[in-house]
Amino acid sequence: AEPGKVKLPSEQPGSLFSLTPFLPVHLTGTKYSCGSGGCGACTVMVSRYDPKTKKIHHYPVTACLVPICSLYGAAVTTVEGVGSIKTRIHPVQERLAKCHGTQCGFCSPGMVMSIYTLLRNHPEPTPEQITEALGGNLCRCTGYRPIVESGKTFCAVSYDKKYFFNSYTSLSISEVPFVFCFVEMCTKLYNEDEFQPFDPSQEPIFPPELIRMAEDPNKRRLTFRGKRTTWITPVNLNDLLELKTNFPEAPIIMGNTAVGPSIKFRDEFHPVFISPLGLQELYFVDSTDDGVTIGAGYSLAQLNDALHFIVSEQPKEKTKTYHALLKHLRTLAGAQIRNMATLGGHVVSRPNFSDLNPILAAGNATINLISKEGKRQIPLDGRFLEKSPEANLKSEETVLSVYIPHSTRWHFVSGLRIAQRQENAFAMVNAGMSVKFEDGTDTIKELQMFYGSVGPTVVSASKTCQQLTGRYWNDQMLSDACQLVLDEIYIPPDAEGGMVEYRRTLIISLLFKFYLKVRRGLNKMVRTTSLGLWAPWPSGHEPCLRTAGNKITCFVHEQCVDPYQPPQDPVGHPVMHQSAIKHTTGEAVFVDDIPPISQELFLAVVTSTRAHAKIILIDTSEALALPGVADVITAEDVPGDNNYQGEIFYAQNEVICVGQIVCTVAADTYAHAKEAAKKVRIVYEDLEPRIITIEQALEHNSFLSAEKKIEQGNVEQAFKHVDQIIEGEVHVEGQEHFYMETQTILAIPQEEDKEMVLHLGTQFQTHVQEYVAAALNIPRNRIACHTKRAGGAFGGKVSKPALLGAVSAVAANKTGRPIRFILERGDDMLITAGRHPLLGKYKIGFMNNGVIKAADIEYYINGGCTPDESELVMEFIVLRCENAYYIPNFRCRGRPCKTNLPSNTAFRGFGFPQGIVVSEAYITAVASQCNLTPEQVKEINMYKRTSRTVHKQIFNPEPLRRCWKECLEKSSFSARKLAAEEFNKKNYWKKRGLAVVPMKFTVGMPTTFYNQAAALVHIYLDGSVLVSHGGCELGQGLHTKMIQVASRELNIPESYIHLSETNTTTVPNATFTAGSMGADINGKAVQNACQILKARLQPVIRKNPKGTWEEWISEAYEESINLSTTGYFKGYQTNMDWKKGEGDAFPYFVYGASCSEVEVDCLTGAHKLLRTDIFMDAAFSINPAVDIGQIEGAFVQGMGFYTIEELKYSPEGVLYSRGPDDYKIPTVTEIPEEFNVTLVRSQNPIAIYSSKGLGEAGMFLGSSVLFAIYDAVAAARRERGLTKTFTLSSPATPELIRMTCVDQFTDMVRVVRRAPY
């Protein structure tokens, strides 16, 4: 662009505010997943030259929040610039792929960019730096372990190699060659020797013209003019002040991490922006004897570096404020945001959740302001933070810097916070506190307390502090302080963010932590006065933070490939995902990466804002008048069925949930479509009843289907002969799929015969075809669905793409133009719903020795407003609810409730992860009643020999027993349990807990025809083979396994075989890719096709046994042998008779066990996962790398489900959690500090190569974390004299944990009166 004045060619609302739309269209690597800076999928590297230091600064940013104009003079490196399969792949890309760090690959380019940027700054990073660099990148598939491991291969001292080995293996590294099989245990999934070396000197140089530009002494003001907005970059400080005088209302844009989201999500508009980013005068550190002044332009990452330097230089007593800031800087957002956000921006934007402002205020920081009028200083104090007008900046003022004084010997400063997730999550409550003492005493001279996230601004507890001045730092003071602060800081019952009791408890719990910490410091300096009410038990003040750069151990699989297996046969080997390299280079094409199609239109949705209402009016006139809008599509435009099988495509006459699609707007750009969608006016009239919860549905008798019931023995009779009976209820909340690629559809109407082509990521193409055909009223043979890959699915892409496919096809049909329909993250979360919340009620009869004699269980799930898969989910829950336990008199009933919520759907595990928590809960309750451990009760009641399930299917639990036993033994459960008890005795405020859960899981469907599959295999004349089958690639490595199958069956190398995509024109009527059976059934079909071909080739081979494959193929062709065939698998023979409650419902069972250990901080409810051991019965794994990836990924997803993932609805049925800011999936810091996965060998002759489907089973094993938390909380409660059994619902969020660890603080909150003002 021409320096000086640049005019942007076109401008869409908000487009200046994201680099993403400006990336050249054919660069597919930078992904878009959330648009709010919260997921890292769009990470790119920005490099800038600093003319002052003459250094180049590389840093990661999230492209979705980087204003394009802010990049003037910067070099941007996207994943394409790092490496490509067309040129050369970079070691970062290669290692991420080869370490199996990609599954669906949607997060992979972002991961590559985060590691790559780190390496540009630190060619030999430490393990801690790797995890820190990845903290802002979400991955929903892998569970992070392999990603971290790939990064660690760059660490300086080839980081402790034993980490590669499971702690059960006693062999040292030198004894272990890379072979897949040694002794009995195999531990490696890749060969490090294959990695290309990393040579940092080979990286591209920084463009010299940018250096020249940066050093140009004649720089001028830059102005970028768009249609609605103007962006101005001042040339120097005077220019900035001039601009600020001329445009006092214009925001100063620095990192854009506060302004950007406001524009995007809160419709903020500014005609002028002033961006002094890079202005030298704002970047400096000035250290004096009293303190340090830091330029407002410093990013939070630079602030972090500067503070680290200062604390290394200064004596400890002077650096208490800096230490407090550093602690919070570590967890504030991810590395990308920390590199974008600036100190000035943070201080001025004053978010109510700010992690830094409370500490700065407590540390008596001041703000240096400048304007044309001159300079002045204002205190960064309570009045400033509470936004008192008289304490504010004037509109023409700019923050030049922030001054932070050193602390002193008698001055203590601390920062405290608690968030749903340890890192990259806004605090639920945070605080900055400081106290100054009269020299040599414990008399308070000055006390300051600031709290964040307790109101619309950060607030100061100034009255409390004043009243406590002059008091001794003792327990009486603390007791009064708690009362006073609770009176002063009032959170109204209907406060935004909810959790009122919890947040009030945190206010005083954090104060107590501060008290303890100061007390500990004081004790070393002065004789303190009375100890009384609350003895300062050790450990209370320390946060429950995970060790950075966690030690991650790994996996063992008891699988040895037969030494006589031909070397080219890949079955049983840890073959890399077929698309892994393309994932990491960003060249793997997802639907949104398909280049624009001529005439295409973008679709935006208008969704219902009422849970149950009559539609009185839909006024589209204003929307239709807007530029670029082609049409508005409503129910009227559906030529066929608009209500097909109970699923409504466009709402008609009435709406039945918030989030239901009422109409869509088609326009030339997405921005235009979205703008217009906001202008569609809908008038509603609320209808009764509005049913949101399961309880309300029960009241109204509102169900989606009839009861499903299964029963054995005589339950009523048995209850009469037991020692004890307990009854209870368990609530398990729902879960959002949070696949990284949101639902995306490209629907292209064809010229002829009403044909329609759809490209989409789905798990069930046949379903899409069916719904589109129904909506358009045309036969299915006119509709072609193509799925190359989906960026994660987890059940969320089984039924919903059919609905969304129909919605887009109707739009394509009406407009006659291709439709690109990409759901924004918020819309995706709102419309597509997720896992069913569940209510389980149990009545259990048992003997005092722990033997359970009778169980009567009732289940209800919240199905939402339409049938979807809810009935089937309930069937699965009922069929599998006994889990691993034999209860002779057993009755289980269940019904899906119909409510006015978006319709819940399939989700990995299909009801099992919710349902079985109830079984584990009552087992734990029985244990508590019998004074036994849960493990003892589990052992006593577990199936021990070949038996029949409750639905009368015969099975042999031997692998279950083995997994259970080994899990207990190899995890040293008993010894660690004792150690945890010892730990608990010594720590009042921290508790450790352990739990082991066994699992009997099922694969496949209770109906044979659902288990069928087909394949189509072509051999071409050069010998290359094209395999197609009905399964979809969702990241689970299905295509990779199918290539392994074809390679073995045809006896040719994998490189001969290609698998391009799944589509309905090659393999019709395919069943869903779900239920852990993708590889099972499609593998059989591919095997069948290959065997047919191999049989056809036999005569040719016999004639020329020494011939090559290519020779046989050309000979076969010459002999007119058909080189193409379909393969077919009829399906496993399964059946279920619900009338009798009997049937061989499942082809086979998968067994497993998992042991987890956690440490809980009773004062905040935070926990850390110390260790997990998983034993999974894999029979013979076709690809151990893929299977271990599935187990680990599912475990971490399960762990998230049971602990931190929390969907929040209003009582009116409005979903609040619509993005990564308010829905927290695990990040790299949540995974176990030590993680061992073992594949246990068994037999499964029914399945291909005696393998087992492992896609879902790991999910439930995540509940070992829930029950370990339960164990820890129970220990806390026992110590507090609460021995009664309690129910811990799921998820065990920090709120739930804290409020269950009842103590004097929770008591105080419950009794404290409302504040008088």
Ligand SMILES: Cc1cc2nc3c(=O)[nH]c(=O)nc-3n(C[C@H](O)[C@H](O)[C@H](O)COP(=O)(O)OP(=O)(O)OC[C@H]3O[C@@H](n4cnc5c(N)ncnc54)[C@H](O)[C@@H]3O)c2cc1C
């Ligand atoms: C994904 C994500 C996660 C986050 N997580 C956390 C977290 O965990 N904890 C936390 O505390 N914060 C968090 N934040 C908030 C973040 O810290 C702030 O958004 C950030 O510090 C603002 O800085 P900025 O440079 O981006 O400001 P900008 O958005 O550029 O500007 C913000 C405001 O400050 C004004 N301004 C900027 N610089 C100056 C100046 N020099 N003089 C006068 N006015 C100025 C602007 O006019 C504007 O009004 C998160 C943000 C995101 C996007």
Ligand code: FES
């Ligand atoms: S898309 Fe940019 S961070 Fe999620």
Ligand code: FES
């Ligand atoms: S591989 Fe990370 S999101 Fe799928």
